[in-house]
Amino acid sequence: MRYLTAGESHGPQLTTILEGFPAGMPLLAEDINEGLARRQKGHGRGRRMQIEKDTAEIVSGVRHGQTLGSPIALVVKNNDWKHWTNIMGAEPLKEGQEDEIKRKITRARPGHADLNGAIKYGHRDMRNVLERSSARETTVRVAAGAVAKKLLSLVGVDVVAHVVEIGGVTAKVDSSLSINELKERAELSPVRVADPNVEVEMMAAIDDAKKNGDSIGGIVEVIVTGMPAGIGSYVHYDRKLDAKLAGAIVSINAFKGVEFGIGFEAARKPGSEVHDEIAWNEEMGYYRKTNRLGGFEGGMTTGMPIVVRGVMKPIPTLYKPLMSVDIETKEPFAASVERSDSCAVPAAAVVAEHVIAWELANSLVEQFYSDRFDTFMDEIKRQREYAREF
Known part of the structure; x- marks a missing residue:
């Protein structure tokens, strides 16, 4: 499977084309729109989320609620486009109209793609960079992942994401919770945390950052159950x-690190406290007594829950802006501020949940007819039975 996204943050729409889904898979617009609505929620979100009400329109590849096997095209319209038609329009500017465009950006924002992208593509107006490098693009990545999540759900694979840390406030998650209980708790939380004891503290940390014109980051965790054993490969590095x-995790805007299972903690432990002992019973087949490696050995799934975490840095657009340089004058300035x-x-x-879902679905489509x-x-189904009886 593969997909391509197109569109700018303040352009008319965001588009994605998905290829490789099996024919005959049930798919409705509401399967996608649920994920889009979840992406827009969360304590600390800016005003853009009140402007846009993201819904996807399926414009190809699906007929009467089932996939056709041909490319699926999804479109998400930008409601804010009506205020940006002169600034972001595709037509050439008319004579004298250049003066009407007040939002040319020549001051690079630290932590953004602005300066590097401008150097790469030769843009003197860095709006040409920030419009595409904006996290707004993750809207249609979630849409693509929602289609993948539909495929996974139909074959018994569940994917759930929740927050484990914000601004140094860390959640303690009850390991006895089922994946459905974890999902229910996270969905009810304004900060998507399953530990109610830290919810208020996390929200206060976000409010303090906003009051100070600052921003804070955190850590998210994605848990997957139901993946068959032996998916992936030990044979080639690029198929692990x-x-x-x-x-997929570090491809999300502002994500700077990733770990599986106990992750970096493994560096501080002996091997006897890192690796997972193998056992077997008639009902489950092979399983691990622990899951410290997060569901992977040798680049392949073990059949245990997949546990992957990603760290997100604080958003670099600050209302208390850092110093930068104007690329036209080379003078120092406080960096410009977008919403x-x-x-x-x-x-x-939510984005992490969906990009992980895409890769898992793709791995299954690659491995099976x-x-x-x-x-x-x-x-x-046959693979699960084979692995259990092997």
Whole structure:
């Protein structure tokens, strides 16, 4: 499977084209719109989330509620476009109209793609960079991931994300919670945290950052249950599934680190406290007594829950802006400010959930016959039975 996204933050729409889904898979617009609505929630979100009410329109690849096997095209309209038609329009500017464009950006914002992108593509107006490098693009990445989540759900794979840390405030999650209980708790929380004891403290940290013109980051965790064992590969470096998941996490705007299971803590422990002992019973087949490696060995799934975490840095657009340089005059200036969130960690958890879902669905489609959805499901069922009896 693959997908391509197109669109700018204040352009007319965001578009994604998905290729490789089996024919005959049930898919409705509401399967996608649920994820889009979740992405817009979260304490600390900026005013843009009140302007946009993101919904996806399926414009190809689906007929009467089922995929056709052909590319699926999804469109999300930008409501704010009506205020940006002169600034972001595709038509050339008319004579004298240049003076009407008041939002040319020549002051690079630290922590953004502005300066590097301008150097790469030769843009003297860095709006050409920030419009595409904006996290607004993750809207259609969530839409693409929502289609992948639909495929996973139909073959018994559940994907849930929640927040484990914001601004130094850390959640303690009850390990006895089922994945559905974890999801329910996170969905009810304004900061998408499953630990009610730290919810208020996290919200206060976000409010303090906003009051100070600052921003804060955090850590999100994605948990996946139901993946068959042996998905991925030990044979080639570029087919290791955990590597693909790591790439997906750090491809999200502002994400700077990733770990599986106990992650970096493994560096401080002996091997006897890191690796997972193997056991077998008639009901489950092979399983691990612990899950410290987060569901992966040798680049392949073990059949245990996948546990992957990503760290998101504070958003770099600050209302207390850092110093930078004007690329036209080379003079120092306080960096320009676009609309921004003081904390987007709860929303980023939803993005992480969906990019992980995409990679997992893709790995299944790669490994099993997938032209038809009914035979695809049969093959995965056979793989589970084979692994249990092996």
